[in-house]
Amino acid sequence: MSAPDYRASRAILELGPDFFDAVEPAPFPAHILRYRNDRAARSVGLAGLSDADWIAYFGRFQPLPDNLPQPLALRYHGHQFRTYNPELGDGRGFLFAQLLDGERRLMDLGTKGSGRTPWSRSGDGRLTLKGGVREILATEMLEALGVTTSRSFSLIETGEALERGDEPSPTRSSVLVRLSHSHIRYGSFQRLAALEQPANLEKLTLYALEHVARRDPGADPYATLMHYAVEGAARLVAEWHVAGFVHGVLNTDNMNISGESFDYGPWRFLPRWEAGFTAAYFDHFGLYAFGRQAEALHWNLVELAKALRHVAQAESLLPALHRWPELVAQAVRRQALWRLGLKRAAPEAEESLVRAFEVGMAESGLQPDAVWFAFRGGRIPSAPHPAFGAFLEALAGFEPLEGALDHAYWGDAQPATLLIDEVEALWEPIASRDDWSALDLKIAAVRRMGEALAGTA
Structure with a gap:
């Protein structure tokens, strides 16, 4: 499908002022573009923006054409670890714009780290650069693995030094923009x-x-x-x-x-x-x-x-x-069969297969991504762990999806993974010498895995 034109919406304004507060974005001392998701931007007609315009819209938050005239901090409550908290709401983010994608679905552009709002309480309304990088990695990996997720749209470093208890401080700051289907929460x-x-x-x-x-x-x-x-x-x-x-x-x-x-x-x-x-x-x-x-x-x-x-x-x-x-x-059955690259079967057979597979992973202690990768398309490793005996018996009744192993990714020595040690290793060159090359390579590798999985979607 060809990329859609930019189509603005103001649907959220139908709700009226009981649902949100108009706010001003923070005036940041710097605007260094670190990540722009042109694949996501293409889905809402924004991939053609120059870097200068990108920063104007997603760093300084100049209103997009015919869109929301001012950012809106949404109001909400919630249970936090099952304790009700009425003092929530968008405390370091806002809804910046609404657009229609190629399927004419309403999409929201929201922020994280864009400054204080009436709901910030004691927070500074900011986001660390490391926090922004972690969100990019999470969304890229989840999208590749077939998870319905918001998409990291933009990350701009903002030049402020932040104090945080869970990071070496002072640490670098950023503002993140997310593309998602809704910001309406429970x-x-x-x-x-x-x-x-x-x-x-x-x-x-x-x-x-x-x-x-x-x-x-x-x-x-x-x-x-x-x-x-x-x-x-x-x-x-x-x-x-x-x-x-x-x-x-x-x-x-x-x-x-x-x-x-x-x-x-x-x-x-x-x-x-x-x-x-x-x-x-x-x-x-x-x-x-x-x-x-x-x-x-x-x-x-x-x-x-x-x-x-x-x-x-x-x-x-x-x-x-x-x-x-x-x-x-x-x-679970549907998603597991898709990731294994196997055709659907009777529910009872699928249930037995998936249960045996999970038992095998738990008893073997092997890293799950490696196990999914090893058994892709019904292939059997040369020396499968004995914990997978019941799975191998159940596997005999299943057929691979057409094209399950066609992508070159399935011939790699190892699958793409994103464990916490890898995340820290990707952050280290950014923190120590402003080297973003490892992050770029990881995103490319994760997207390649996504292409391999999508081939049998």
Whole structure:
């Protein structure tokens, strides 16, 4: 499909001032372009911008043509590690622009590190350069692995020295721009419920159905939205699971109504298949551990239903929640077969295969990306680990997808990975000598893997 023309939207303004605050971007002392995602920009008609215009729009935040006249900090509440917090909202970011992509979906350009807002509390509204680099890596890797994710659109170094407790300080600063399908969070609905604003709950529901879900509200728009949210969350948690990804902070303010992964802080990819593996050093009880992510998302969906309960009957919302176990199981099977490069089969056979594969990964202690890579397209390593005995028996009943091994990537000695040691190794030359070449090479390698996987999508 050819690249679409630039098509501006102001859909968010339909909601009105109860939902956001107009804000001013921070005046940064420097604007050094470090990353521009022309692939993402092409999808919304912005790939032709010069670097100077890019910096004007995504560093100084000059309004895009016919777009939002001023950035908007969105208002929301949320549960943070299951404790309700009404003092949230966009504290170091804002919605900068809205556009239509080639499929005429509404897309948002939002920021991270763009300055203080009314919701910043004690924060400085800034983002470290390392934090921006980490988000680029997370989104590139997840996109390649078939995860529905926001996309890092731009990273500009801003010339300020920041003090942080979790990084050697002072450290360099940046402003990140994300491209995503929505910025409407579960916490957006929770806020309206907490403030007892049923008319605004209805307004936000109809906005989400029209512009995000693109679904007819039907006789019961709240039930329609609940089904949409459950389906998206089930797909997303299955994509994380098969990618071996741990988000780290699955609070309700970090859950997008579109079922799109975003906001990457202490994320990790699994060094081994371990249910108890956590990403956040402050997750002391493993609430958001790898094996508990489905539980966490279901808990969040229940809180969304509680918010909608202020305008809907519980009986109309419960059927969507009851679909959760089967939707997750179906999505995990579908995603696992895709990554293995195998044709679909009977659900019982798929379930046995995937269960045996996961048992093999857990018992062998091997790095998960290497295992997915080794068994791609039904091929069997010369000396498979004995833990994969049951998997090999089940594998005999499956056929490879057409083209499963056609891409040259599958002939590489090792797969593309992104473990925490690699992330630190990629940051070191940037921090010590401003050398970005290793990061550029890693992004190219990850995109190459994505091309190989997409060939059998």
